[in-house]
Amino acid sequence: MVKVKRTSRHFGRSWLSPGPCGRYCVPGRRMQTRSQISSNTRDSTDNFFHRLPSELLDIILGKLSVLELSVFGMTSKDITNYVVDYISSQKWTNKEIFQNFHHPTYQEQQATIGHYRELGLLFKRCTLLLPTEERLKFIFRRFSQIPCFMLEHCFVQGCLGFACLGSFLQTLIAGWDELECHRVFNFLCNLTDILSKTEVLINNKPGAHYFEEVEIRLFYRKVLLDPWSNRLEFHFWLIELLKPWPMVSQAHLLLFLYGPLLPEGTIGWQELVERALPHGALWDLAQALLLLFSKLEVKGWFADSILAILEELTVIPQPWHVENVARLLVLCDSHLCYAFLASKALNGHLQEISRLIVYIILVCEKDGYHMNWAVKLVQQVCKVFSSDPEKFLFLQNLENMFAETTRDFFELSIFQTLSILLDSSARFHAKFLHMFLKRPEM
Incomplete structure (x- = not known):
C-alpha cells in the first residue's frame, strides 16, 4: 500500500506567506490602505467620465x-x-x-x-x-x-x-x-452703478423721479435687505447701505427704503406732510430705526447719530404732520421714544415736546395702546428736569397744549378727532392722577 503524503500545496496553509502586519497574504497581491482604495475608485470614476x-x-x-x-x-x-x-x-x-x-x-x-x-x-x-x-x-x-x-x-x-x-x-x-x-x-x-443713481435722487426734490425712487427702493430691499430673516445680517446690510452717505442723506435714503407707499406704487412724500397716516404705513420705517438704535456697538454709530437721523426724517420733504411724528415715535418703542423727547427737553423745546406728547396720547387712544405707557413716558420725561419749578413748568405747558390742540380741532371742525382727543385726555389724566395717589407720601 502506497502512502500518500499530504502536502501544504493541497491541504495546509504554508502556501500563504505572512505579510508585514503579521497576516498571511496571497503571493503577488499588494496590500492597499483604505485611502488608496478610495483614491483608485475616484480615479476610475474620473477616467470613466x-x-x-x-x-x-x-x-x-x-x-x-x-x-x-x-x-x-x-x-x-x-x-x-x-x-x-x-x-x-x-x-x-x-x-x-x-x-x-x-x-x-x-x-x-x-x-x-x-x-x-x-x-x-x-x-x-x-x-x-x-x-x-x-x-x-x-x-x-x-x-x-x-x-x-x-x-x-x-x-x-x-x-x-x-x-x-x-x-x-x-x-x-x-x-x-x-x-x-x-x-x-x-x-x-x-x-x-447704483450709488451714483441714488445720489441723483437724494440731491433732487423728493418725488421728482418717482419711478427711479421706487426702482432703487425695490433693488435695495428685495436684493439686499428683505431676504435676511436674521437680524444681524439684516443690520449689516442696512449699515452697508447707509455708511457711504452723510447724515441728512442717510435720513433721505431711509425714507426711500421704508417710507409709505401709495396704492399706485409711489412713495407718499406729501402724505407724510399733509395728513395722518395709518399705523401700517410707518411700521417698516419704525422697525428699521429701532434696529439701528438697538445695535449701537457698531463702530462710528452712537445714540445721538440715530436721534439726529430721526430729527432729519421728520422734516423731509417738509415738516411732517404732528400725528405722523407721534405715531412713528410710538412704533419705535419706549427707549427710542424717550431718548428723542428727553433730548428735546434738555435743549429747552418745551412747546414742541408738549405738542408731541399730546399727539402721542391721541395715537395711543386711536391705535389701542395702553394709556399706562403714555403716563410712564411723561413720568420719565419729568425726571429730565432737575428742579420742581422746571417740572411744574413742563406739566403746565403740557396742560396748555391739551387746551390749544382741542381748540384747533374745534375750529377745523374735526369732530371725530376732537372726540378721541377728549377721551384720551380724560383717560390720560385719570391714570396720571392715579399714579400720584399711589405714592406712599400721599
Whole structure:
C-alpha cells in the first residue's frame, strides 16, 4: 500500500506567506490602505467620465435637477470642472436662468424663488475654490444677461426679478464673513452703478423721479435687505447701505427704503406732510430705526447719530404732520421714544415736546395702546428736569397744549378727532392722577 503524503500545496496553509502586519497574504497581491482604495475608485470614476463623449456627458448632466447637479459637482475637482463647463453653456442658461418673472401666480412665484435658491447653492458649490471677485464675475456674466435683474431694464410693475436675485444672493453668500460680503456689495455697486443713481435722487426734490425712487427702493430691499430673516445680517446690510452717505442723506435714503407707499406704487412724500397716516404705513420705517438704535456697538454709530437721523426724517420733504411724528415715535418703542423727547427737553423745546406728547396720547387712544405707557413716558420725561419749578413748568405747558390742540380741532371742525382727543385726555389724566395717589407720601 502506497502512502500518500499530504502536502501544504493541497491541504495546509504554508502556501500563504505572512505579510508585514503579521497576516498571511496571497503571493503577488499588494496590500492597499483604505485611502488608496478610495483614491483608485475616484480615479476610475474620473477616467470613466474622461472616456465619455462630451455630447453623452451633457445628456447625463441634463437629466439631473439643479440640486442634484450641485451635489454631483462636489464629488471631485474634475467633476466640478465638467459641471462648470456645462452650466456655462448658453443652452443651459436659457433653460435654467431665464424664467418668467412677470405676473406669476402665487404658486409660480414660490416655485421660481425656490428655483433661484437652488441655483444659489449650485453656484456656491461650483465656485468654491475661486477667490470672491472671480466667483462674482463668473456668476454675473450670466445673470447680467437678464433684464429683470438689472436697474433701468425692466418696467413691469410687480416684476419678480429682484426678489429672485435676492433669494439667489442670500443662498450664495450665506456663511461668508463681513469682509467678503463687503466685497459683494462693492461688486454690485460697480455692476449696477447704483450709488451714483441714488445720489441723483437724494440731491433732487423728493418725488421728482418717482419711478427711479421706487426702482432703487425695490433693488435695495428685495436684493439686499428683505431676504435676511436674521437680524444681524439684516443690520449689516442696512449699515452697508447707509455708511457711504452723510447724515441728512442717510435720513433721505431711509425714507426711500421704508417710507409709505401709495396704492399706485409711489412713495407718499406729501402724505407724510399733509395728513395722518395709518399705523401700517410707518411700521417698516419704525422697525428699521429701532434696529439701528438697538445695535449701537457698531463702530462710528452712537445714540445721538440715530436721534439726529430721526430729527432729519421728520422734516423731509417738509415738516411732517404732528400725528405722523407721534405715531412713528410710538412704533419705535419706549427707549427710542424717550431718548428723542428727553433730548428735546434738555435743549429747552418745551412747546414742541408738549405738542408731541399730546399727539402721542391721541395715537395711543386711536391705535389701542395702553394709556399706562403714555403716563410712564411723561413720568420719565419729568425726571429730565432737575428742579420742581422746571417740572411744574413742563406739566403746565403740557396742560396748555391739551387746551390749544382741542381748540384747533374745534375750529377745523374735526369732530371725530376732537372726540378721541377728549377721551384720551380724560383717560390720560385719570391714570396720571392715579399714579400720584399711589405714592406712599400721599
